[in-house]
Amino acid sequence: MTTIWVILSVVADLVFWFAVGPHMPPGRLTETAINNQKTFNVLLVLALPVLIGVWVYLGYAATVWSAKHKDAPESVGGEAARTNRKAQVWWIVITSVVVLFLAGYGSYAVVVEHGSGGGEGPNPVWTPQGAVKAELAAQSGTAQWAPGEDKPLVVQVIGQQWKFTYRYPAFGGFESAQLILPAHATIVFNVTSLDVIHSFWAYQLSVKADANPQVNDVAYTETKQTGNFTVRCSELCGIWHGSMFNYGKVVSQSDFEQWATSTESANAANTKNLPPFAWTYVPDANGTAGGLYPDGTVTPYSPSEVYGSKTPAS
Amino acid sequence: MTISAERPTQVVASSVAPPAKRGRKWTQRPGWLSQHLGMAIVGAILGYIVGHWFGNYVSSSYPYIANSGSNAIANTLGLSVGVLGWLLGIGALNYPLAKLIGREGREDAPVEGWSKYFRYTLDHKVVGMQYVVGVLLFLFTGGILAMAIRTELLNPTTHVFSADTYIKIVSEHGTIMMMMATSIVVGPLGNYLVPLMIGARRMAFPRIEAFSFWIFVAGYMVIFSALPYGGFPTGWTGYAPLQTQAGAGMVSYLLGFAVIGLGMMAAGFNIAVTIINYRAPGMSWSRLPIFVWSILATAALLTLATPVLFAGGLFGLLDKTVQTAFYVNEHGGSSYLWQNLFWFFGHPEVYIMALPGFGIVGEIMPVFTRKPLFAYKVAAAGMIGVALLSFFVWQHHLFQSGINPDMRPLFMLTTELISIPTGFIFLVGMGSLYKAKIRFEVPMLFCMALFFNFLIGGVTGVFLSDVPVNVTVHGGFFVLSHFHYTIMGGLLFAFMAGLYFWLPKMTGRMMNSRIGKWHFWTMFVFFNLTFFPMFVIGLLGQPRRVFTYATNLQGLNDFSSVSAFLLGASFLLFFANLMWSMFISPVKAPANPWDSLGLEWQTANPVPLYNFERIPVVMTDPYRYSEPGAPAFADLGEGASSSASTAGSSQA
Structure with missing residues (x-):
């Protein structure tokens, strides 16, 4: 045996x-x-x-x-069968x-591995080099990213029923439905949600972080080559949970910069209407997105904390 | 040795009270008003109507609620008062209410015949049988929903159900199965067997025990009422804010948890007290059958963990009804609170669903190997160890949630530590098989299958507890397969072993072993064919609870679905066997068909109302098989039935 x-x-x-x-x-x-x-x-x-x-x-x-085997041993009881130190x-x-x-x-x-690609909450303990600096720059609106500089790229992932969108604070904070990343770079994902709990699961990147409303969940990875990946929601978020997916790409650093700058300028008009970049957003209670009091007869609970509030709520 | 067989307490006294005289006083109910299932249903319906009306009445001046399309206050009150009416109708509250107004609680004489199964009864054996029917009904409802899920997943793009219906089916399946699984062994086998195994005449709190069953049924109906209310989309985990956002069905989920939670607490409390205080003379802790140890550990978990679920459910109900904000981030609450409360209950709960299975196999294997249970103390220590550790692992469900990320190594450690006491169970099982002449009767086959299945479930559990691997597999079909392997592959297989093994005692009728073997092999093979591919599906990136999935995974999903249908068919085989062996062509069971030394086989058959003529005196430890000259397990005194003496002699 x-x-x-x-x-x-x-x-x-x-x-x-x-x-x-x-x-x-x-x-x-x-x-x-x-x-x-x-x-x-x-x-x-x-x-x-x-x-x-x-x-x-x-x-x-x-x-x-x-018992059916012809040479089966007879069962023997007693102390020896009961224990064997x-x-x-x-x-x-x-x-x-x-x-x-x-x-x-x-x-x-x-x-x-700085959390192995898992969500580490708003204040990660294990951070890759330069990540904190990049985060602070993103928060203060001074983030910069250029090929070859070896700086982490901060990307914000916003989950809502039922799609993911991505904001790039290093490029004017434009919002895109596409997730394009540079190769050979440290990526800092800041994952949040506008409504219920989602989970940002970039399968091939091996990143998974829950998107909690009003929480900034940070996850790190470092891209090693170019390629395609799938993003799926892996936390039940309502009826179309299974359809909440899209695809992303890791491209060369120069291609990325080109895509980012061109999208930044193409989206400039939209970006102006977006709420200022922040770690978390609270949808306006009276807004069309459907607040907590959809009949509109109740005053919003806290008028200062609307979509795009500058102060991180968490 | 003389036995002091003093008859315990009032219940015995009341039972031997002469039947009520003919001609009744005006305070006595006429026969048609006596309390049984029919009255409970009437009570539930009346209660629902009254509660619902009152809920509408009190909230009618709040336009937000009145205009919201569904009045959560009316739904909550309707269901709550419905449950109250159900309990009043069945008579579960007679005694406490009588005490409240200063009267002595009146006991009805025990009812004979079939009708006792439809009543509130203080006999633990009747409650056990009621639970058998109750959990099988529960199991079947959940099983039909599972078939619906696998039907939908046959094709990634062509749909049988709408996305809305599908997610409600998934949620209902999960909730029903989880709540069923907490009671599937403790309810039927725990209630029926524990007093018999420890040599007691009754449970410590028979009223609480009967209450636990009837409120379990009420809880089942409350959870099921989610479907007519339009279902709930949150899965069995019910995460807020999706919970806050959900419609009227969510009330049924939250209240259902609270109601069933009450039953779980009651059942656990009663069983734990019984085991601690009602053991026969000589039944020391080291002579306790291993099944009783497992039920004791489970009862402790039920009593300690369920209050958290209960509170969590009530908080959710308050959020839905009177607009508190326990789980509403925007208003100062926290959705993490629900996750913590839920899993603080939820992880001990998964051991509530594993430990009784270990107990069953530990109890059954010695009978079929004709050897003592190997390393008895290790087995008991393993169960206690699992129960204790289970309170320290809950955040492994939340590794990627962003909550306490620095605690991940700790929770990884505690979770992996649990595999040490779980490993004890494998040591015990494999040691018991060692060089034995194993009789492969149907219950033994199910026991062997538990080790096969639970091994896969346990090993994948270690994978899940490892944070780097968790990033790949969390929230996907890998997890889904893992917990089906532990709960279905472990607990349900053990439950089947227990049914085939103990039903002859409980009903006096043998299960057909030929159909039983067919049932076993189909269930074992198709269970593995259904769930093993799901590990692969999960690794390839399919999240749980999805309505559509990647087209390249269709082959694996179809394979799993077809196997699942065949697995469903094997359950039909089980029900056919049950009907055939119990009703259509019953074969009288011998007094001790498996030649067990267990105390439960040594009372008369059918078991008399008070179990033992004399309280037995336990002489030695319970598993002295194949040991010539070993003393009998227990001395049943003068009134010992003939079956007891047969079993006693068979051990030589």
């Missing part, structure tokens, strides 16, 4: 690690994707022997120790070691 287990485990692990692993989601488009893929593969390589071990044992028990201690030690290793490894990955 042990031999079967060892052989099957080694074969399965090798096949997985070399043949399947490099193709596992979320792919290799960004630094976070590469690392999250690696973590997944490490976990699966550890999990396969466990799965195979239990399955082989169950299969062995079901055939050899079955050695087996128990080893079992507990091994599971504990594996578990503690996994927790340590996972924590290390989260810290080193």
